[in-house]
Amino acid sequence: xxxxxxxxxxxxxxxxxxxxxxxxxxxxxxxxxxxxxxxxxxxxxxxxxxxxxxxxxxxxxxxxxxxxxxxxxxxxxxxxxxxxxxxxxxxxxxxxxxxxxxxxxxxxxxxxxxxxxxxxxxxxxxxxxxxxxxxxxxxxxxxxxxxxxxxxxxxxxxxxxxxxxxxxxxxxxxxxxxxxxxxxxxxxxxxxxxxxxxxxxxxxxxxxxxxxxxxxxxxxxxxxxxxxxxxxxxxxxxxxxxxxxxxxxxxxxxxxxxxxxxxxxxxxxxxxxxxxxxxxxxxxxxxxxxxxxxxxxxxxxxxxxxxxxxxxxxxxxxxxxxxxxxxxxxxxxxxxxxxxxxxxxxxxxxxxxxxxxxxxxxxxxxxxxxxxxxxxxxxxxxxxxxxxxxxxxxxxxxxxxxxxxxxxxxxxxxxxxxxxxxxxxxxxxxxxxxxxxxxxxxxxxxxxxxxxxxxxxxxxxxxxxxx
Numbered sequence: 001x002x003x004x005x006x007x008x009x010x011x012x013x014x015x016x017x018x019x020x021x022x023x024x025x026x027x028x029x030x031x032x033x034x035x036x037x038x039x040x041x042x043x044x045x046x047x048x049x050x051x052x053x054x055x056x057x058x059x060x061x062x063x064x065x066x067x068x069x070x071x072x073x074x075x076x077x078x079x080x081x082x083x084x085x086x087x088x089x090x091x092x093x094x095x096x097x098x099x100x101x102x103x104x105x106x107x108x109x110x111x112x113x114x115x116x117x118x119x120x121x122x123x124x125x126x127x128x129x130x131x132x133x134x135x136x137x138x139x140x141x142x143x144x145x146x147x148x149x150x151x152x153x154x155x156x157x158x159x160x161x162x163x164x165x166x167x168x169x170x171x172x173x174x175x176x177x178x179x180x181x182x183x184x185x186x187x188x189x190x191x192x193x194x195x196x197x198x199x200x201x202x203x204x205x206x207x208x209x210x211x212x213x214x215x216x217x218x219x220x221x222x223x224x225x226x227x228x229x230x231x232x233x234x235x236x237x238x239x240x241x242x243x244x245x246x247x248x249x250x251x252x253x254x255x256x257x258x259x260x261x262x263x264x265x266x267x268x269x270x271x272x273x274x275x276x277x278x279x280x281x282x283x284x285x286x287x288x289x290x291x292x293x294x295x296x297x298x299x300x301x302x303x304x305x306x307x308x309x310x311x312x313x314x315x316x317x318x319x320x321x322x323x324x325x326x327x328x329x330x331x332x333x334x335x336x337x338x339x340x341x342x343x344x345x346x347x348x349x350x351x352x353x354x355x356x357x358x359x360x361x362x363x364x365x366x367x368x369x370x371x372x373x374x375x376x377x378x379x380x381x382x383x384x385x386x387x388x389x390x391x392x393x394x395x396x397x398x399x400x401x402x403x404x405x406x407x408x409x410x411x412x413x414x415x416x417x418x419x420x421x422x423x424x425x426x427x428x429x430x431x432x433x434x435x436x437x438x439x440x441x442x443x444x445x446x447x448x449x450x451x452x453x454x455x456x457x458x459x460x461x462x463x464x465x466x467x
Contacts, residue, residue: 002138003402006459009132014452017128018111020054021451024120025104025113030091031154039067040088040158044150047087051123051148058131068161072146074130080142080466082169083458084159084418084425085123085176086152089115095442109448116446117437122175122430123148125451129458142466145169152176152418159418168425171392171465174418175454177427178435180400183393184326184412185420185427186270187351187383189361190215192344195373197295199340203228204291206300207257211279212335215346218275219334220266222282227257229289234258237288245309247281260285269348270414272312272332280309280333299343302371307333307347314349318367319360326352326383326412329360343373350414353383384420392465396428399460403453404432428461430454 010017024047032041048070052062055072063071092101092114099105104113111121126146133140151158204227211222226234231251238249238260245264252259262282267275283304291297306317313320314331322328335346351360357380365375386393388410397408419425430450431437438444 002463003460005136006132006456007403009136010128010452010455010459013128013131017124017451017455018106018448020127021111021116021121021124022104022113023054024051024087024124025111025115026102028092028102029088029115029150031088031151037067040150040154044088047120048148048150051087055127055146058127059134060130065162065165068150068158070148072127072130072148074134074144074462075140077141077143079145079169080171081144081462082147082172083126083144084147084149084172084174084422085126086119086149086158086418087115087123088150088153089118089120090153090440093442098443098445106448110445111448111451112443112445114444117431117444118439119152119176121446121451122454125430125455126175126458128455129462132455132459133462138463138467140463140466144462144466149418156418168422170424172419172422172425173396173428173461174425175428175430175458176418177413177429178411178431179404179429179433180406180408181388181393181396181410182413182417182427183386183388183410184353185384185416186326186353186412186414187355187381188416189349189351189364189377189380191347191349191364192376193346193368193373194342194344194376195299196342197299200292200294200296202292202294204289205294206286206291206296206338208340209282209286209336209338211282211337212346215334215348216269217334218267218269218272218277218332219279220264220275222262222278222336224260224282224286225257226260226289226291229258231258233290234260238285241281241285241288245281245284246276247278247284247309249285267332268415269332269334270330270350272330277309277333279336280304280307283336284309296338296340296343299372300338303343303345303373306368306371306373307331314364318363319349319355321352321354321359323352323354325385326354328352329355330414351380351383353385355383381416381420384416384425386424386426390424392424393426395464396426396461399457399464400428402460403456406433429457
């Protein structure tokens with residue numbers, strides 16, 4: 001009977017829910033320079049104010065935490081459940097074809113626009129779940145609070161501000177992931193390492209390397225400038241390395257210098273096996289070239305020896321590990337700058353539950369030091385795990401199964417979500433398995449029926465957890 005009531009309410013208010021999502025998605029809420037009472041700029045502030053106005057219009061009590069976070073409470077009882085969503089978005093970017101980024105559009109059962117999937121659409125679905133419980137007058141013994149953040153995409157300083165004055169609820173879920181339930185998130189070591197060497201003018205020489213765009217991206221392209229090499233030698237070596245690695249190479253001559261461009265396949269650093277690292281491919285070529293012996297080339301050989309092409313699990317660095325719960329450790333060598341006297345590099349490692357500073361960070365630091373390379377990190381983000389056997393997680397899975405008709409099960413991911421540092425926090429929705437909503441890319445969209453289903457699932461979870 002309860003299922004039918006929730007289902008009917010959300011269906012009846014479906015168009016209204018889409019209108020509210022569109023109102024929020026029409027606001028550019030990417031992070032901008034701070035202004036008075038606007039810690040993340042006027043766009044995020046306008047979006048937060050609008051969301052709180054919408055919630056207040058439905059009779060909810062709302063509160064603004066200094067422009068960092070807004071909260072919507074279902075009742076005045078002790079809090080049992082927090083729903084943690086965010087209203088900020090990544091930059092609009094280029095390449096949109098269906099609509100403009102901040103001109104939301106319904107087409108073919110999808111709602112297009114920046115933030116429709118990440119995370120304004122799910123945030124409003126959670127609000128409508130609370131509205132269903134409220135307007136259907138379903139009795140609860142505890143409170144649920146919707147927390148609307150404004151800095152999730154740029155470091156989550158909003159949530160740190162909020163939790164500096166408020167305690168975590170006994171249970172928290174964030175509709176900023178995928179179904180069924182993400183209860184395990186790997187730890188992370190964003191490694192930064194350096195070394196120096198005496199400059200050398202002996203020819204042939206490597207002038208410089210500039211490779212990588214972001215630490216969490218496996219580079220699909222990498223460049224190096226050389227001087228004094230013969231094109232024939234380069235082409236011969238490149239042909240052999242391409243056969244070995246699958247990396248393609250092109251060359252551009254400029255006087256006595258030749259620029260080498262390595263082209264592979266980019267990927268997210270949490271899934272390095274899905275890419276083909278142009279940086280490590282480039283190094284594989286460079287160490288085979290007939291450069292004059294010097295400290296720079298020796299250092300390159302040592303670095304490549306520790307992170308060779310194709311090693312995406314930290315095997316050579318001595319940290320290969322995996323567990324049944326969260327899978328393998330991954331490690332992506334993603335950034336490198338080399339000049340005549342120094343080398344500065346970065347890697348991104350995602351660490352399973354069995355990993356920690358003792359068996360990952362300290363091992364890498366020692367093994368790099370043995371090669372004359374300094375790892376600058378002194379700490380790492382530990383893995384996050386909420387038991388799949390907890391009543392909290394089981395309740396969420398039952399709600400998912402009730403309305404989706406699909407089997408609910410726990411998942412582990414290599415990335416981190418809004419709840420990574422919360423003791424009893426999981427990611428729950430709002431994307432169904434198999435849906436690629438182009439999150440963070442051009443033509444981001446949310447499937448409307450997935451948003452509608454999510455509102456129903458969230459309402460059921462609220463009732464089951466707070467009654």
